[in-house]
Each structure stands twice: as structure tokens, then as C-alpha cells.
Amino acid sequence: MAQIPPPALPTPAPDLPAIEVRDLVTYYGKRKILDGVTLSVRTGEVLVIMGGSGSGKTTLLKHLLGLLRPAAGQVRMLGHDINAISARQLNALRQRIGVAFQSGALFSSLSVGENIMLPLREHTDLAESTMRIMARMKLEVVDLAGAEDLMPAELSGGMIKRAAFARAIVMDPRILFCDEPSAGLDPVTSASIDDLIAHLRDATGMTVIVVTHELESAFKIADRICVLDHGRILEIDTVEAIRRSANPRIQDLLGRRTERPATDPDDYLRRLTEGGR
Structure with a gap:
């Protein structure tokens, strides 16, 4: 629908x-x-x-x-x-707006890429391939290129924070809260x-x-x-x-x-x- x-x-x-x-x-x-x-x-x-x-x-x-x-x-x-x-x-x-939460707040059952694409799935009708490209672009921005298939449990504390930033900016917000x-x-x-x-x-x-x-x-x-x-x-x-x-x-x-x-x-x-x- x-x-x-x-x-x-x-x-x-x-x-x-x-x-x-x-x-x-x-x-x-x-x-x-x-x-x-x-x-x-x-x-x-x-x-x-x-x-x-x-x-x-x-x-x-x-x-x-x-x-x-x-x-x-x-x-x-x-x-x-x-x-x-x-x-x-x-x-x-x-x-x-985008929000980077203190704990990262990544969903443990979703891969890094799926976490980052979640706002796009909720608020846009973009094609799957487009969302994946956007997720990879944001991972590049936060120096996590190639991490889209990892699970949150496989990330260090700093990587979790960076993945959270990638999700926070995936829709190119005007304001970012950290x-x-x-x-x-x-x-x-x-x-x-x-x-x-x-x-x-x-x-x-x-x-x-x-x-x-x-x-x-x-x-x-x-x-x-x-x-x-x-x-x-x-x-x-x-x-x-x-x-x-x-x-x-x-x-x-x-x-x-x-x-x-x-x-x-x-x-x-x-x-x-x-x-x-």
C-alpha cells in the first residue's frame, strides 16, 4: 500500500x-x-x-x-x-532531523546496513537498490565502508557510534542531535x-x-x-x-x-x- x-x-x-x-x-x-x-x-x-x-x-x-x-x-x-x-x-x-543516541541504539537483529536503511524504509518509497547505495554512501562518510553486512554484536564501541551517525544522517537532515x-x-x-x-x-x-x-x-x-x-x-x-x-x-x-x-x-x-x- x-x-x-x-x-x-x-x-x-x-x-x-x-x-x-x-x-x-x-x-x-x-x-x-x-x-x-x-x-x-x-x-x-x-x-x-x-x-x-x-x-x-x-x-x-x-x-x-x-x-x-x-x-x-x-x-x-x-x-x-x-x-x-x-x-x-x-x-x-x-x-x-537526525538523532545519534548515546548507546548507538542499533537493532541487534538487523545488520548494520539494514539499521541504516530503516529510516528510508519507514519514510520513503525508494527502491531497495537505491536504499542500499545510500547506506553505503553514509558508511563511507563515517569511515565504515564495507561494514554493511556486519551485525551490531560484531562492532566495537566506536564502530557502533559511527554506524549510529550513519543512520542519523541517511536522510540528509537539516539538524543533527548527538x-x-x-x-x-x-x-x-x-x-x-x-x-x-x-x-x-x-x-x-x-x-x-x-x-x-x-x-x-x-x-x-x-x-x-x-x-x-x-x-x-x-x-x-x-x-x-x-x-x-x-x-x-x-x-x-x-x-x-x-x-x-x-x-x-x-x-x-x-x-x-x-x-x-
Whole structure:
């Protein structure tokens, strides 16, 4: 049965930001996770989102992907308010983005080539031979030429990450999201993934958003860095400006210094004896 294409979305003006976030607020239950986040992602840049554990990085990424609805605020992607368009229009918009998941998220029962062709099977009516050629082309881009018949279990950690990138870019997205691309990799392999991200941006002009806690990777690949802390943006600026930031929380993050709040002895004793009541 022929696929029914989703309704066409108008093409945004070329000078518009790739993504705009305005006054974004999110709660998990009664706990506020994002508190008035506002940022603009420029077309063609690599923006790195970083912060400590619990800072809101993953929650912000989920909003950018349209997986969560905010309590307040707006997210615009490629000129479209992703919380105001229909589900079918959001599906069409998502076909313009790619996601490289932290674990790779390859299907273990499919070969590398079949994993990469999966988005093409779901969203296009291309001939099988055409899809195979496109998969091989993307494997060439990520330096995995000839790996299409391998199974995920036969790949190293770095190869899994590269295969995940090939799948993420197989439909030539306008925006690429990368969740902790260097996590769990040795320094040499991590550096090769950083080089791959920079190459994809330079070769295709796509906008790349990277969520990471790896400082060395962030400094190497970022055009700008967005630092989150307790659901708020502390600063968005170039790598050098972030390095020189006078904000003590940013310097704590860069210096890997823990935040230890002052403890009142009387309050500490009360919490021990009364169970925090």
C-alpha cells in the first residue's frame, strides 16, 4: 500500500535560527526542571549543551525533539512551533532531523546496513537498490565502508557510534542531535568521533546540537557552548569566552569542583533526629 505523505510544511526563511527556545518551563511532578530557558541555535553551527548531573540537559534535549510538552514557553524548529503543529506535521518535521543516541541504539537483529536503511524504509518509497547505495554512501562518510553486512554484536564501541551517525544522517537532515557521543569511549576513539562531528558540519552545513559532559570534546567541536545549571542557562558563548567566564558555577564545572552547600549544625541534627520533618 502506498504511503500517504504528511502535510507539507512551509520552508522557513534561510536567515532564521535553526532552533529557538523561549522561556521554557518544565516540571516533573512538583519539581521544576527547566526554569525559563531561552536560547537560539544558529543555522550551521555546532552548539554544545553541557552542565552537571541534574542540570536539565536531557530534559532540554527531549523538548527540542518534541518528546515533551512544556508547562510554559515555546520551542520553534526550522521556523515551526513544534507544540502548535499537528502530529502529522510534527512527523514531517522530524524527518528533517537526525538523532545519534548515546548507546548507538542499533537493532541487534538487523545488520548494520539494514539499521541504516530503516529510516528510508519507514519514510520513503525508494527502491531497495537505491536504499542500499545510500547506506553505503553514509558508511563511507563515517569511515565504515564495507561494514554493511556486519551485525551490531560484531562492532566495537566506536564502530557502533559511527554506524549510529550513519543512520542519523541517511536522510540528509537539516539538524543533527548527538546525545553524549563520546560516552564510554577511549580517548583515541573519542577524538575520532569529535573529528567526525566537525566533518559532518563542515561537509554538509547541517546544524549540530551535542549534549555532553566531556569537557575536552566540548572545547574541540563547539562553535558555542550553552552551560546549564539547576534548570537555568548560566551562559551561552564561544569556547574561549566560556573558559574565561567569571561565573563561579561555570568555573566549578570546568575545574571539576563539587558544589558543597554550607551545613547548619542545628539543622543537621534536627534532620537526623526527626527524619527531615
